[in-house]
Amino acid sequence: MSETDYDIQPQTKMVRGPKRASYDRETVHRIIDEAIICHVSTVLDGRPVMIPTAHWRVGEQFYIHGSSKNRVLGAIADGAEACICITHLDGLVMARSAFHHSANYRSVVIYGKARVMEDDTAKMEQSAVFVEKLAKGRWDTIRHPNKQELKATMFLEFDMEAVSAKIRTGDPVDDEEDYALPVWAGVLPCRTVWDAPIDDSRLDRSLLADATSA
């Protein structure tokens, strides 16, 4: 545990699988930044609700945004605690016994309440950070949000304090006697790939200064 780690909180203390736990900031940041979407859950009228949504990070602040009318975001805006999970599935771990089948993954969980961003300048800044995360250099080329659009968009800002990562990598771990079984074992690795950009069917290439795409 380094002094730059996140403090372990009651909520983020790993009871099971502590060897897979990490509180290292750089590890957490990397998992968050590599992902486009997270899952955000909260409690609304005593019941669990969840949405998948895009996210981004600036230092130790974590951001999500969406329609001002979204009921999950609205509940969090009204003060409900959120539990946010970012997950990368890296592979299936195929063991010699059914029981030891597992997955290689990297995940982060963030607990916390959010601040609703009210200042248009700050919202504009975060819009830029988000668009630049999706495609570097794009912000200066697109139309920026107008006053109505900013108003229609809710930005929620979380302090990253109750944060933990959980990571599994590598081979299956079988019971010693099972290694003698005549069955293939190993990892089926998976990853996300980005294919060639697809032009909008209404794209007019003559409008573009050069033929570059995103």
Next chain:
Amino acid sequence: MSETDYDIQPQTKMVRGPKRASYDRETVHRIIDEAIICHVSTVLDGRPVMIPTAHWRVGEQFYIHGSSKNRVLGAIADGAEACICITHLDGLVMARSAFHHSANYRSVVIYGKARVMEDDTAKMEQSAVFVEKLAKGRWDTIRHPNKQELKATMFLEFDMEAVSAKIRTGDPVDDEEDYALPVWAGVLPCRTVWDAPIDDSRLDRSLLADATSA
């Protein structure tokens, strides 16, 4: 709306973006079956909690499993309602304005309480279904769970009743006047790919009847 659709429930009625909603069983099944992992949230001591976990489906039953000691699964086993989300990100939708940036995705949300499976035969059957989902034909080649392993594993079964899908596909939709802007617009498609299997470093190929892998 076809007569085979899921009934729209108070929880699954889409208030926003109803054009993206689907209650079609086949659509929902396909989204679920194509995914390896889902996110499961519930309420524990009044607060939201969430885990990523693997899932599978048989007809209108949805299954997750994990350690009998897992606190999120335990809360659901004790009767807490769950909200489960399965999400495929299919691409980033790059519009001409920041505001109309979006994502192409397919997601399913399931609300419900679960039954804890207690019967070892039924748990064994579902273990087989799950392993066969991961790698067809594998169940007959591996060591099956013993009594202790079955006991250590909690299986939760959900009736798929409060279920909805949400899907976005295709081009960005810009404000009419923005189509004249000199900026590239379109979709950056992404998908999950499976790379070549990686042998367990302790794999002894001489044990295998043939040289096939998973």
